Amino acid sequence: MKTRILATAASIAALVAVAGGMSASAADLEELKEQGFARIAIANEPPYTAVGADGKVSGAAPDVARVIFERLGVKEVVASISEYGAMIPGLQAGRHDAITAGLFMKPERCNAVAYSEPILCDAEAFAVKKGNPLKLTSYKDIADNANAKIGAPGGGTEEKLALQAGVPRDRVIVVPDGQSGIKMLQDGRIDVYSLPVLSIHDLMDKAKDPNLEVVAPVVGAPVYCDGAAFRKQDVALRDAFDVELKKLKESGEFAKLIEPYGFSAKAAMSTTRDKQCAAAQ
Ligand code: 6CS
Numbered sequence: 001m002k003t004r005i006l007a008t009a010a011s012i013a014a015l016v017a018v019a020g021g022m023s024a025s026a027a028d029l030e031e032l033k034e035q036g037f038a039r040i041a042i043a044n045e046p047p048y049t050a051v052g053a054d055g056k057v058s059g060a061a062p063d064v065a066r067v068i069f070e071r072l073g074v075k076e077v078v079a080s081i082s083e084y085g086a087m088i089p090g091l092q093a094g095r096h097d098a099i100t101a102g103l104f105m106k107p108e109r110c111n112a113v114a115y116s117e118p119i120l121c122d123a124e125a126f127a128v129k130k131g132n133p134l135k136l137t138s139y140k141d142i143a144d145n146a147n148a149k150i151g152a153p154g155g156g157t158e159e160k161l162a163l164q165a166g167v168p169r170d171r172v173i174v175v176p177d178g179q180s181g182i183k184m185l186q187d188g189r190i191d192v193y194s195l196p197v198l199s200i201h202d203l204m205d206k207a208k209d210p211n212l213e214v215v216a217p218v219v220g221a222p223v224y225c226d227g228a229a230f231r232k233q234d235v236a237l238r239d240a241f242d243v244e245l246k247k248l249k250e251s252g253e254f255a256k257l258i259e260p261y262g263f264s265a266k267a268a269m270s271t272t273r274d275k276q277c278a279a280a281q
Contacts, residue, residue, distance in 0.1 A: 029072060029237050032097060037076035038069045041087045041096040043153070045178060045195070046202045047261035048102030048120060048226075051081065060120055060261040065100035065228055067257065068244040083176070085155010088112050091231055098241075102196070104157050104224035110277035114238040115227035117245055118276060120258065121267035122196040122224065123217035124158060127185055127204060130211045136192050138219040139165035151175040151190040158194035161221055178203045185212065194218065198262045225268060225276050 032038050042049035042062060049059035057079045066077045077100075082090055087099045091113060102120050103109065126136055134148050135141065142148045143166035150167060152158035154174040162172045173190050175181040181193040182203050195203070197216045204214055217223075228245075230238040248254040255265035 028234070029074070029240055032069070032237070033073045036074070037078045038065070038074050038097045039095070040065055040077050040079050040101075041082045041090055041099045042079045042101045043084060043087075044081050045102065045153075045199050047198050047263070048196075049079075049100070051079070060258045060263050061100040061102055061226065061228075063257050063261075064119055064245070064248070064254070065098065067248065067253070068228075068241055071244045071247075072240055083154045084157075085153075087155075088229070091229060097230075097234075097237075099229040102226045103229055104226050105273065105276035106157070106160075106224070106279070107277060109229070110273075112232070113229040114232050114235050115229050115273050115277065116238055116241050117273050118225035118227055118268040118271050119245070120226045120263050121271070122198055122263070124161070124194060124221040124224075125197040125200040125214055125216035126218055127182065127193040127195075127200050127212055128191065128215055129185070130213050132213065132215060134191055137215055138221070139167065139194075140220065142171070142192060143167045148192065149173055149190045151181045151184050151193040153195070157196075157224060161218075162194070182207050182209070182212070196224070201262075222279060223267070225271055227273055227276075 040062060042057065042059070044051045047059055048061050051057055062077060062079060069077055080096065084103060087101060087103055088109065090096050091099055105115050128136060134145055136148060139161045142150050142162060149171045150162050151173045152162060152175060159172055159174065163169065175184060175193065178195070178199065184190045185193045186209060200214055200216065204212060228241055249265070249269050259265060
């Protein structure tokens with residue numbers, strides 16, 4: 001089973017042609033089976049989602065989605081990279097059939113999409129200069145220090161948490177990808193880069209920079225869980241996905257898929273979509 005990224009204009013054009021023929025109203029399972037693939041939105045933020053130099057897509061979220069879609073009779077998963085803040089509009093516009101990217105469940109998102117049951121749970125983290133010179137351990141600490149600038153993904157949870165904690169917009173810098181965030185921190189253009197714990201650790205392991213360190217978990221920030229996200233009108237597809245997800249969880253296959261990436265199957269299995277969608281933040 002391959003998962004491939006939209007690599008060429010031709011493949012994008014081909015996909016747009018196919019997408020154009022899909023009923024914009026709903027991506028139902030029979031259509032996806034006939035189409036032969038499901039179009040997923042990802043962010044390329046390991047270990048949640050990753051795109052290799054060869055275009056091969058991996059990461060815990062696409063790996064779970066690939067197995068489930070295959071069991072639903074959809075042979076292939078075709079991924080396109082999107083900023084977190086653009087994922088839901090892209091889904092609603094019919095550019096994706098599902099978001100499988102670690103898009104954390106929060107009330108406003110739960111109102112906009114049909115989430116599956118929880119899949120990947122994680123706390124939040126900061127990457128800072130060695131010794132954490134500004135003593136930043138919470139988003140409020142950043143708000144309280146007029147000189148502190150935070151980098152975070154556009155439309156992402158960390159951006160929202162910083163703004164909610166009172167960090168002014170001009171001190172919240174949108175960072176397009178992990179490597180840029182680490183570089184901006186190293187160059188002193190930001191004082192802290194915030195992503196979920198496993199994402200920050202992946203970046204730091206690759207950066208191997210002794211002048212940086214991790215603050216985790218961020219004090220006062222909740223543990224979030226994602227689910228696969230479907231259009232509101234595609235609840236039947238979401239429900240079919242959930243049936244297979246439940247089987248994966250019960251058989252132990254779910255743990256085998258996500259725990260090598262550092263995620264906890266127990267964390268996802270100890271909560272529910274309803275609980276995550278009702279949570280405060
Ligand atoms: O759901 C979100 O908004 C966050 N999720 C991940 C996996 N990374 C950063 C992003 O802000």
